[in-house]
Amino acid sequence: MADLMENEVFKAFTTYAAIVILKMMLMGPLTGYYRMTRGAFSNEEDVSRKSAEDKKKLLRTHPEVERVRRSHQNDLENIVPFVVIGLLYALTAPELSAALLHFRIFAGARIFHTVAYVGALPQPSRGLSWILGMLVTFSMAYRVLSTVLLL
Amino acid sequence: MADLMENEVFKAFTTYAAIVILKMMLMGPLTGYYRMTRGAFSNEEDVSRKSAEDKKKLLRTHPEVERVRRSHQNDLENIVPFVVIGLLYALTAPELSAALLHFRIFAGARIFHTVAYVGALPQPSRGLSWILGMLVTFSMAYRVLSTVLLL
Amino acid sequence: MADLMENEVFKAFTTYAAIVILKMMLMGPLTGYYRMTRGAFSNEEDVSRKSAEDKKKLLRTHPEVERVRRSHQNDLENIVPFVVIGLLYALTAPELSAALLHFRIFAGARIFHTVAYVGALPQPSRGLSWILGMLVTFSMAYRVLSTVLLL
Numbered sequence: 001m002a003d004l005m006e007n008e009v010f011k012a013f014t015t016y017a018a019i020v021i022l023k024m025m026l027m028g029p030l031t032g033y034y035r036m037t038r039g040a041f042s043n044e045e046d047v048s049r050k051s052a053e054d055k056k057k058l059l060r061t062h063p064e065v066e067r068v069r070r071s072h073q074n075d076l077e078n079i080v081p082f083v084v085i086g087l088l089y090a091l092t093a094p095e096l097s098a099a100l101l102h103f104r105i106f107a108g109a110r111i112f113h114t115v116a117y118v119g120a121l122p123q124p125s126r127g128l129s130w131i132l133g134m135l136v137t138f139s140m141a142y143r144v145l146s147t148v149l150l151l
Numbered sequence: 152m153a154d155l156m157e158n159e160v161f162k163a164f165t166t167y168a169a170i171v172i173l174k175m176m177l178m179g180p181l182t183g184y185y186r187m188t189r190g191a192f193s194n195e196e197d198v199s200r201k202s203a204e205d206k207k208k209l210l211r212t213h214p215e216v217e218r219v220r221r222s223h224q225n226d227l228e229n230i231v232p233f234v235v236i237g238l239l240y241a242l243t244a245p246e247l248s249a250a251l252l253h254f255r256i257f258a259g260a261r262i263f264h265t266v267a268y269v270g271a272l273p274q275p276s277r278g279l280s281w282i283l284g285m286l287v288t289f290s291m292a293y294r295v296l297s298t299v300l301l302l
Numbered sequence: 303m304a305d306l307m308e309n310e311v312f313k314a315f316t317t318y319a320a321i322v323i324l325k326m327m328l329m330g331p332l333t334g335y336y337r338m339t340r341g342a343f344s345n346e347e348d349v350s351r352k353s354a355e356d357k358k359k360l361l362r363t364h365p366e367v368e369r370v371r372r373s374h375q376n377d378l379e380n381i382v383p384f385v386v387i388g389l390l391y392a393l394t395a396p397e398l399s400a401a402l403l404h405f406r407i408f409a410g411a412r413i414f415h416t417v418a419y420v421g422a423l424p425q426p427s428r429g430l431s432w433i434l435g436m437l438v439t440f441s442m443a444y445r446v447l448s449t450v451l452l453l
Contacts (some may be wrong), residue, residue, distance in 0.1 A: 005243060005244075011299045012302075014295060014299045015296065015299060015301050015302060017235060017239065018239060018292050021232045021292070022289075024228075024232065025229075025285065025288065025289075028228055028229070028285065042221060043221075043277075044271065045271050045273055046274060048273060067345070070345075072228065076228065076231070076378060077326075077329075077374065077378065078327075078330070080378070080382055081323045081326065081327050083235050084323050084385050085320060088316045088319065091306050091316075092307060121347065122347055122350060130330075134327065134331075138327075141323070141324055144320050145317065145320050145321075148307055150310060150313040150316075150317050151317060156393050156394060156450055159452060162450045162452040163453075165393075165452075166450060166451055166452050166453060168386060168390065169390060169446050169447050172383045172386050173440075173443055175379075175383065176439065178379075179436065194369070195422065196422050196423065199424060199425065227378060227379065231382055
């Protein structure tokens with residue numbers, strides 16, 4: 001067991017996987033923050049202390065809350081595949097420098113993607129960071145399937 | 152390979168990861184059950200046997216179906232990070248008792264979270280179980296990054 | 303580390319996990335394609351080059367875009383559990399033939415599920431492929447929990 005965690009590539013994978021997963025998890029509290037500051041909730045029990053009139057107003061969607069939620073969803077759609085493919089990639093024993101290049105570009109691209117999405121930066125900033133993250137994962141998947149293919 | 156599955160901490164991780172993933176998977180059939188009993192579908196082909204008038208009525212959203220779907224989404228946002236961070240955490244060779252404490256609290260918190268969400272229990276029951284699950288994952292991530300950091 | 307990737311069952315898992323994750327990832331670009339061809343966007347910055355009148359028209363939902371998005375969501379809800387349970391299953395050292403049977407059925411069922419969903423094929427084609435994928439994951443989870451149970 002200790003073997004895996006003594007391997008440099010696996011340590012690098014562990015570090016970056018933890019970073020991007022933590023980044024993704026922070027979208028949850030961020031959604032909560034936007035819900036409270038913008039006054040937009042989905043569940044009746046979340047506004048149970050308010051007056052009947054306020055309740056109606058608070059049970060609504062808000063464009064900025066929806067924006068944060070779309071950013072969270074995009075993380076699920078991209079960071080989870082990165083973690084799965086990245087784990088398999090790390091187990092194919094790539095060069096440490098090549099692995100670090102993949103992991104660093106992905107982490108940077110996804111952090112920028114969140115800034116671009118939540119901050120509504122002009123396109124193509126968000127689009128390019130999304131594509132860059134996908135290309136990193138495709139590149140790792142290519143190595144995985146060309147090293148280990150048992151259909 | 153057999154090495155991993157002979158390790159007590161990894162066996163504990165395997166057990167709890169399977170439990171929480173199965174719990175998450177059950178939200179799919181639960182959504183189906185709510186869709187059928189509440190009569191609220193998303194796809195035209197799902198109501199193709201009905202009369203034209205019924206179709207219109209059945210292709211709608213229903214608050215209880217949406218509630219189950221939000222609960223499912225919350226599982227995706229929280230259980231998937233737990234599994235990823237938990238796997239890396241198990242590989243850092245923590246004490247079995249510490250690992251079991253993390254895994255048990257998380258599993259309990261998430262099962263309660265589903266009950267609180269689907270049953271629309273008064274807040275802060277759902278909020279606290281959500282935070283408790285997040286804290287467990289953050290605690291494991293802290294150990295992972297403080298043991299293995301290769302940027 | 304090299305040990306895992308020399309194991310036949312783990313190689314088979316790696317192959318099929320990469321295939322279904324790549325299939326899931328392709329739903330992202332497919333959503334983009336549908337958004338552009340159907341003219342239905344969620345973010346103002348995505349239509350910033352258009353005239354004010356066009357913007358209003360383009361910031362909308364479109365049934366076919368929503369269909370692709372539901373298909374993507376269903377992948378997240380089913381393929382991610384398969385990958386997690388499949389990894390643990392591969393580590394319980396099953397027979398290669400049994401493992402391949404599980405992986406092949408799952409991959410086939412999910413590829414068919416996407417075709418049935420995006421193509422709006424008549425039910426129960428989509429429903430059956432969804433259930434088949436779930437049964438494969440449940441079968442693997444049963445072996446995992448009956449082999450390794452440490453509560």
